[in-house]
Amino acid sequence: MQNFSKTNDLPPGQQARQDFPRFGLTPYAKRYQKDFGKLDLKISGNCIKSVFDVTTAHLEELHRVALTADFHCVTTWTVQDLVWSGVRFSDFYQRFIQPKISDTKTVYWVIFKSIDGYRSRMLLEDLLTDDVILADQLNERPLCSIHGAPLRLVAPAHYGYKNPKYLKAIEFQSTNYQFKPPLLAFMEHPRARVALEERGRFFPGWLLRGIYRPMIKSTIRLFEVTMKS
DSSP states (O other), rough: OOOOOOSSSSSSTTOOOSOOOOOGGGGGGGGOOOOOOEEEEEEEEETTOOOOEEEHHHHSSOOOEEEEEEOOOOOOOEEEEEEEEEHHHHHHHIIIGGGGGGGOOOOEEEEEEEEESEEEEEHHHHHHHHTOOEEEETTEEEGGGGGTTTOOEEEETTTTGGGGSSEEEEEEEETTTOOOSSOGGGOOSOOBBBTTTTOOSSHHHEEEEEEHHHHHHHHHHHHHHHHHO
């Protein structure tokens, strides 16, 4: 298993915390399940010749990697030194997706859809770096339902809302695909790169810090309560 390491410095506007809470958009708090079932990943999109499924057995054909990285929530908190393991997205793409790409289409957007209804988009070029993985383990243990089992995306250079949990489908789309985000338009940046503080659109990142940071405690509490109900 190959290992990759993180850098130690916190990016602009982030504050370290010791725990790793369940977190997200508040409408998804009540959609928690203790068991989201086995992996059955549906692959589709206007760049794919035909729809097909990827299972755990398929992923086991790929070389596993371990990735030590920080997780940066867009609301300004960071958890450091998390150890994820799984398979590189680039290996997954080369092995299972490239042979299925239409001869007349070029992949530009990759759309991730989750079992709880969440969805996010990433540029293919951002996904093909060595530190982006499809993870099924965290800190040397199988991924739990709190943090995304059976499978989640881990893209450390991008804010947490680009790292969807509970994956059930991945779509490969061309440039003309119209993505409808699950959040307000200003809250979704096409790339959401942490180093550039791309927290959202239309407003500078430093301004959005002040909007997001007061929401952290109440959001964590809401997710904690719904997990107990």
